[in-house]
Amino acid sequence: MKNILENIETQYFKFDKLVLESGKELKDVTIAYETYGKMNENKSNAVLIVHAFSGDANAAGFHKGASKPGWWDNMIGPGKAFDTDKYFVICSNILAGCSGSTGPASINPSTGKPYALDFPVVTVADMVAGQKKLVDHLGIKKLLSVAGGSMGGMQVLQWAVSYPEALCSAIPIATTMKHSPQQIAFNEVARQSIMADVKWNNGNYYDTKQSPDSGLAIARMIGHITYMSDTSMEEKFSRKRKENNAPSGFASDFEVEGYLRYRGDSFVKRFDANSYLYITKAMDLFDVSGKNFVKTAKNKDTNFLVISFQSDWLYPSYQSEDIVKQLKLKGYNATYIEIKSTYGHDAFLLEVEDETKLVKHFLEKVYKEAENG
């Protein structure tokens, strides 16, 4: 059997409305999603993958003609951690995103024009509520697992808070119950950078021929610094110069500068600036700590696998340890592993070998228990 998923297609689930946490209604909602593998007869082998801040529904496999596979392809596929020979894997683009699901760039049905800042503030709970509708639509009563890193991990925790009865297990990776002021601060500076770009035009740039690319690129550059570690940057760039060797004023003198500019410039081709604002705000508002945390004790059979990475300073291990502590205090089954890595926050996408072993064994055990339970 080939271990490559080919000719993957994004599908679109549409529904009338979603009542948001704020009480507002979002109408004519679309959720872009993909599935990999086959659902078994009693629909007990479904795993929901939830993506990080800038991800999309294409978690695995190649779209027709694509040169690159999905963003977590090294973890999802035949024989891989999320083994599509065994499990039915689903991934959807989050609400407020810009890769097929309804977001600020979508048409506002009440005006016929893009929402822009008329798009309501959505929360991580709203994103998860949208996913729940998709899961219901697919006829799945209980997910074998929900898994994701970074902001994906927040959605995992939110699933456990909102729909504990619909989960056999949960895998929050490199994440937190709530953003620290430092995490909020990095997001805020990124938002300020977008909003300071005159082309942002208070969010109304969809009908103009220009978009706030400079501001969005700078926001992404800030992001990339936080995704890497001091060590991984040293290993990758050190103080290597670009070809323009002499001090050349304010062009890129160092390779790290060129790298950041490149990452910023390529990001603006695929991402919407208003989505950046809405999604980072949802992250900052997210807080399932304290009394917000998994309230019901009735579903203590949900198993948690919590993973963090040693050099991740954006979502440091102490935040995962806090999650584990809360879970244990509530009497849940929680396994916690801190994986050794120098990759920083990016490690959740790169430390495939250790992650694969952990996830594989965990899912096998959960699946066995669910089938026999």
Place this chain on the structure above:
Amino acid sequence: MKNILENIETQYFKFDKLVLESGKELKDVTIAYETYGKMNENKSNAVLIVHAFSGDANAAGFHKGASKPGWWDNMIGPGKAFDTDKYFVICSNILAGCSGSTGPASINPSTGKPYALDFPVVTVADMVAGQKKLVDHLGIKKLLSVAGGSMGGMQVLQWAVSYPEALCSAIPIATTMKHSPQQIAFNEVARQSIMADVKWNNGNYYDTKQSPDSGLAIARMIGHITYMSDTSMEEKFSRKRKENNAPSGFASDFEVEGYLRYRGDSFVKRFDANSYLYITKAMDLFDVSGKNFVKTAKNKDTNFLVISFQSDWLYPSYQSEDIVKQLKLKGYNATYIEIKSTYGHDAFLLEVEDETKLVKHFLEKVYKEAENG
């Protein structure tokens, strides 16, 4: 005796030209400086204070009518760490700065207009060369010490490289022999933010009625995140909300957001955007590691006091440890202390009690040796 320095005035030292490291000549140079305390008869009690990135010549005391003292007033004055009853303390604004010394906002004598980007790239060695001219002008053959934190620490190290014979001792604080790619990256994003502001206008904004305030404010906000630690932000802000309690779109919801905006906005009132570019570039280009480091063995009587702070992640302790290692390998006297602190990089301005003890004892010893030696 009062322990407040009052009626402090900035003085201006002017000279014809400075030949820069690049070979270019900077003409009609002004260096703004202040002095505190009295020079002794044989001019052996002079201590040069070198300032960090956004500092100025007013290191201590109150200008007439000023409500705030100089930036390191808690360390400099009668009975303080740099005791002005004993020592003659000097502080000058760096070249390329914007607080009295010649920089990109100064008039270019060959055009009669502000330099803007015609200002030459200056290095930390050039800044120190300017300080050496001032020290010569004051008739001082050998400084008792040169001390400073952050970029000030780089100047301290550069003094030891450029003019080892002119130093009895050196106190580099919270600094590095060279910027890591992460440090370069933060500076680069800040520069990009300024240059992305349309009002920057390729550096030519002095004659217009507008300046790149938005870009400069964002640059400063990024800086402030790196000056604090995760812990100090948690202690100061946690997730406290501003008065506008409800999720309010993209206004400041959290106190940390309001704080950053405030710091950004107040910074633009006192700082020049082009100076930001030139000074951060000088920091990034600075590298006295390896074969660049203090070459001459003839002046091994120079004493070093190297200080770092535990929670400083912008200039982490390992960079100070590298300095100490290089000094020890060359046979220099070096004392190294890592001060416990949760303040992050800001600690060098805030951990006054420990710093005072360390500096006070160190200077007393050096002074005694210099007088008897």
